[in-house]
Amino acid sequence: MSVVSAASPRDAVRSRRTPDPCAVVIFGATGDLAHRKLMPALYRLARLGRIASCAVVGVARRPKTDEAFRAEMAEAVLGPSPPASARSAWTAFAQGLSYVQAEFGDALAYDRLRDALDRLDRERGTAGNRLYYLATAPAFYAGIVRRLGEHGLVVRSASGDAGGWARVVVEKPFGRDLASAHALNGTLRDVFREAQIYRIDHYLGKETVQNILVFRFANGIFEPLWNQHFIDHVQITVAETVGVEGRAGYYESAGVVRDIVQNHMMQLLTLVAMEAPVAFEADEVREEKVKVLRAARRLSSDDVARHVVLGQYSRGTIGDEQIPGYLQEPGVAPDSRTPTYAAMRVLVDNWRWAGVPFFLRSGKRLPKRVTEIAVQFKRPPLPMFRGAGGREPNLLALRIQPDEGISLRFVAKAPGTAMTLRPVDMGFAYAAAFGEGEELSEYERLLLDCMLGDATLFTRRDEVEEAWSLLAPVLTWWDATAAPSVPVPYAAGTWGPDAARTLIERDGRRWRTP
Ligand SMILES: NC(=O)c1ccc[n+]([C@@H]2O[C@H](COP(=O)([O-])OP(=O)(O)OC[C@H]3O[C@@H](n4cnc5c(N)ncnc54)[C@H](OP(=O)(O)O)[C@@H]3O)[C@@H](O)[C@H]2O)c1
Structure with missing residues (x-):
């Protein structure tokens, strides 16, 4: 590739x-x-x-x-x-x-x-x-x-x-x-x-984020499948193992929605969902990205609690390490309601994506540091190999960090006389394919682009405002609700609150464990 x-x-x-x-x-x-x-x-x-x-x-x-x-x-x-x-x-x-x-x-x-x-x-x-x-x-x-x-x-x-x-x-x-x-x-x-x-x-300065566009629009085989006819749903995960790392002052006023969802996750959503731009030029690319945000369905105040889960980590363990709860972190108010986890179901109301849910989740103190986009395809129309296993749907995982790469899960026959099916992964690893080169880090790339006057990888005025507008009901709900369940606690070292599992399982889907 x-x-x-x-x-x-x-x-x-x-x-x-x-x-x-x-x-x-x-x-x-x-x-x-x-x-x-x-x-x-x-x-x-x-x-x-x-x-x-x-x-x-x-x-x-x-x-x-x-x-x-x-x-x-x-x-x-x-x-x-x-x-x-x-x-x-x-x-x-x-x-x-x-x-x-x-x-x-x-x-x-x-x-x-x-x-x-x-x-x-x-x-x-x-x-x-x-x-x-x-x-x-x-x-x-x-x-x-x-x-x-x-x-x-x-x-x-x-x-x-x-x-x-x-x-x-x-x-x-x-x-x-x-x-x-x-x-x-x-x-x-x-x-x-x-x-x-x-x-x-800075997410847009990552090679692997730019590669989403190359993968989609410089290859002929994926784009014909990239729509509601073939894709069941998309999961976007930005998981961190770290806590607030001495930046409680900032984080207390931001929380995960402002810190990650409004910017990094919205960028990943637009890149995975946008139409092909006319050219790889600043305004052409940004025009298509902003259309995704415009098409994303706004949640009514009644819908928010059903489509969004906000969480806050409590004590737990990651590996062998004992992790204090968010409320025990230095600089955090003892009664803080700042969310450190968010899960959200987003619908993009256009012809390409009608009816395909995008599930977004991001959190601190999760078991693993990983950013990925997982595109799950629809199952074959008929289960031909009944009782043989291998009912897992095809899944394309775009791994942004770490271990940058792309993997495609499909079903294969396990060797032997019995008809037994097993899911297998076909993978492309950035490091193995390209080695350690002189590629630029995120800030190097973006600073160079600014000096060159190339704004393709920067957010346009309307893009940033559409992203805030999409999240406005979530912020209003968080500010206004007195419900003790907002945010819901989850133990550090787990994949978030149970309510997030319910959010996706209500739709008949399950979170993937990256
Ligand atoms: N740090 C990160 O990794 C990171 C990542 C992404 C985005 N950002 C964003 O980048 C921005 C900077 O973050 P930071 O972490 O570098 O902040 P920071 O460590 O608090 O640095 C603040 C800087 O502003 C100066 N400053 C503060 N008040 C001033 C005033 N009244 N007049 C003149 N200078 C003043 C400080 O100067 P003195 O030292 O002289 O007081 C210092 O150089 C923030 O918007 C942050 O959200 C940061």
């Missing part, structure tokens, strides 16, 4: 281009995301020669010199005691790093930022090109964007035709609900054009 070479030729050419020199401005440069993801990604892109020159301006609250910022970033990227060879490569990259101390609400700080950017244009040839990355708490996004506009730091061009370009990357979560997402979109659009706005969902 060819994957890399099956991408559109135009895309292959596009992703090998080198972006124009630009200044990357990271708001929140001393935070966790910048340390763990952004700076290592920029450094690797530079090391691989994928970006010609890189000037990074870190912006954050604490005072520090350029030198101190470089030393902090060196440790984040290289670790505490790197070998001399790593140090010398870093030194060249680090010359492009500088720091602007700023309280985000302080107007004068944006004048200092402008001076720093003008200097980079002169000294490092960044030619007025700016990539602003909002890597700080969402509460600051709108204020930063407004001040960038007020201080003349945004040219209204995504392509550089006005003597430099400006683009903005907005981290998740994008809003807390439909109204706040709509308001943030409004603020962004006051300052930037839509083509300049990159709403990032």
Whole structure:
């Protein structure tokens, strides 16, 4: 199964281009995301020669010199005691790093930022090109964007035709609900054009997520079966073994619906359910994705409790490890109602999917870390081999992580004189087929795309709002209900509450154990 070479030729050419020199401005440069993801990604892109020159301006609250910022970033990227060879490569990259101390609400700080950017244009040839990355708490996004506009730091061009370009990357979560997402979109659009706005969902940077489209649309044999005539139902699972990992403050206000379902799961749903785009181009792809969300049936307030299960983990064990309950985690309110698990039945009311349920589930402290899409096909019309076993339906599993790959389950005759049937799996494993190459990690790929001006793997305004609109009844129900069963407890190390089993079994289906 060819994957890399099956991408559109135009895309292959596009992703090998080198972006124009630009200044990357990271708001929140001393935070966790910048340390763990952004700076290592920029450094690797530079090391691989994928970006010609890189000037990074870190912006954050604490005072520090350029030198101190470089030393902090060196440790984040290289670790505490790197070998001399790593140090010398870093030194060249680090010359492009500088720091602007700023309280985000302080107007004068944006004048200092402008001076720093003008200097980079002169000294490092960044030619007025700016990539602003909002890597700080969402509460600051709108204020930063407004001040960038007020201080003349945004040219209204995504392509550089006005003597430099400006683009903005907005981290998740994008809003807390439909109204706040709509308001943030409004603020962004006051300052930037839509083509300049990159709403990032790092799941879309994963090779295996992009491969969903290649698998579906670069092969001739699957798409004719990809509809309500042949598919019984689809299960999308995003399972984590970890808990809140020191981020209780954030998680308490988000919960699984905002943290995972609204973004990552909606992206997986759209990719698996969308129609073929006219071309592998930003607006063509996003147009088809958003149609899936538009077609997804909205739940009435009466339906929510029947089609959605929210859970919260209690004490349990994963492997040999004793796991405290969510309520015992540091930073979690003792009476918190934050859900750490969600299961949901979604119907997509279009000709392709009429009557095919999509079952979504995601949770923390589940037995296994796995993200997969399982497409279960309908059974053959007649059970010809009665009493021989092997009644399992065909199942196509797209494994996003870990052990990335694809497997197809079908029934085979077990060797022997008796007619005994057994399900078997035919598999494709990414690592075995392609080995460890120089492929880019999620943040590397997405940062490179932003610098190249390719928004295909970013979420468009209407997409993010449709996703919130689909989930609005779930959030309202969670906020409004006083029922002690919301969220329902489940023991850590299990696959979620019993109610989630009931949700799918009521439909005559069963959750798969990945
Ligand atoms: N961390 C992740 O793995 C991850 C993953 C996906 C999405 N995200 C999203 O990325 C964003 C950043 O997350 P994070 O975990 O990196 O946050 P974080 O560790 O809390 O970092 C926040 C950053 O913002 C700066 N800051 C806070 N208040 C400020 C103010 N008033 N003025 C100026 N600077 C201020 C901090 O500077 P000081 O250090 O100087 O205070 C720090 O650099 C969030 O929206 C998050 O949801 C994070």
